[in-house]
Amino acid sequence: MLDVLRNIEYRSGKEGLLFFICDVVGNGKIGFRDAEIIYSHTPGKHYLSIKDVVSYCIAFDWIQETDNVFSLSPFLLPLINDKQKLNEALIKSTIEKLFAEKILASNMFFYDAIQCCYAFKNELFPLFLSSVRNVLISQGFLIQQREYQGTRLYIAPVYDTLVAKHCKARQKQLSLESLKKQLENKELAGEKAELFVLSYEKKRIGQPLCENIKRISEVDVAAGYDIVSFHSSESQMPNRFIEVKAISSSGFYWSRNEYEIAKLKGEAYYLYLVELGRIDELDYSPEMIQNPAINVMETDDWFVESQSYFIKRV
Secondary structure: OHHHHHOOOOOOOHHHHHHHHHHHHOOOEEEHHHHHHHHHOOOOOOOOOHHHHHHHHHHOOOEEEEOOEEEEOOOOHHHOOOHHHHHHHHHHHHHHHHHHOOOOOHHHEEEEOOOOEEEEOHHHOOHHHHHHHHHHHHHOOEEEEEEOOEEEEEEOHHHHHHHHHHHHHHHHHHHHHHHHHHHHHHHHHHHHHHHHHHHHHHHHHOOOHHHHOEEHHHOOOOOOOOEEEOOOOOOOOOOEEEEEEEOEOOEOOOOHHHHHHHHHHHHHEEEEEEOHHHOOOOOOOOEEEEOHHHHOOOOOOOOOOOOOOOOOOO
């Protein structure tokens, strides 16, 4: 779409589009040359460029073209006898396409409390798509208002819901993408930290007991710890349950389930805090916190912050 719109100089607006869609193409088919002839013999329409209007309509999927013959897209056919509804459909289609192509974004809109409507940040809209903006003005989607600082564009109130729907959908998509990226990064960091601790523990305990040190987080994700190890090479059975945290300057997250398991395991439960930037140092050891249910949660050495609250009426 961008490549198509980048190269056009559509200088008309709503009336030119409606004339082309309703009176030139209509519910039939028409060739490029025939459309050009109609344009050239229509009073008041001589300024229209058939090439530009065709390119514009194709870019927004309003017409279909085969061998230089055009026909309307099926979703517009029922509307050609009601230009008001047709114009509204064209606006909705344009906004949907611009959001889909990431040309429009939620940061381009803000609520103007003085005017009691949403304003549009025209400076964030691509200059090469100014023809699209001008068409949206002619269609009544954008309203121009001259102010002492210049001309500002506002969204026609009737289209508030349309903009809100797409902004919300885009924000949700970005949130999901961001969350997915964060989870992927967290998973990679966690796996790297766990593998480091697994190797560290096997070296600490040594043969033959090290063969029984297991990274169980790959299978039992609800265990509340990642690695089963031993206090020493003299241990007769697993007695060190390790939750591994890849830490940063912002701290780390400890889940409710992990905390509850830590309380149950007591002195047998450990937090291993791993600085990933240091694991390649030959003498690096992770910070080990035994019984963190007491030595983290019930001391003044750590700042514990609740991230959310569950609230219900009593």
